[in-house]
Amino acid sequence: MVKSGAIEMAIVSGTQLENVNSDFRVLNMPTTFSSIAHQMDVLQQPEIVGDLFASLEEDENITVLGGYTQGERHIYTTFGPVTTPEDLAGQKIRVQESDMHIRMIELMGGSATPLSYGEVYSALQAGVLDGAENNIVSYLTARHFEVAPYLSYTTHLVGLDYMIMRHDLLQAMPEADHELLYEAWYDSMDYHTELWLEETEAAKAETEAGGASFHEVDNEAFNEALQPIVDQYVSTDYQKELFEAIRSADTEGSGN
Secondary structure: OOOOOOOOEEEEEHHHHHOOOHHHHHHHOOOOOOOHHHHHHHHOOHHHHHHHHOOOHHHHOEEEEEEEEEEEEEEEEOOOOOOOHHHHOOOEEEEOOOHHHHHHHHHOOOEEEEOOHHHHHHHHHHOOOOEEEEOHHHHHHOOHHHOOOEEEEEEEEEEEEEEEEEHHHHHHOOHHHHHHHHHHHHHHHHHHHHHHHHHHHHHHHHHHHOOOEEEOOOHHHHHHHOHHHHHHHOOOHHHHHHHHHHHHOOOOOOOO
């Protein structure tokens, strides 16, 4: 609808843009971002993402302005804390219906079980699933903490939604308005991140009060286990350069 001009702007998931240009896969892949701070910093560096965000302009009439975080995703389980990939051996972990996400869970040691989101609670409760993965806000809102009370900070993926805009409309804007738009957009990204972090802390407190527990993991072990996913899905020279530029921008140096 943005391409056709039916609407001017939209927020879309990373997988939607992957379907148009597979290079976006690099930003939606496990291990690319080590934290929300790393993710948001990269998205405001045109020297890293500028070419990617402009890649749909000519053929699709779409400019990617930037993105909103979906938060850091972690593993939560019914059976106890997970500290290394070995702890997930044989455990059925719900995953989104994506080849890359299925591979992600397999590399992390689990048995990937694709299932629609609405079925996860009852599957955890019935023992059909041993765990799932998501951000802490969703852990609360879906009430998964009630049936899978052990959340382990694997931080294997930092999710991302994109704000896209009609390219012809952006081009038609006066330069001064163009600058104001980007200034306001970056402010919006910062504000959304601030709200997300606040909601994450509130969700953690509420789930802990409801019986959930939170556990540190061997992030180096999980990062090493997930390395083959980079080799498999980062295939072209451009994708490799983009991935390396993003990883080099991780000033926190937290690894995963």
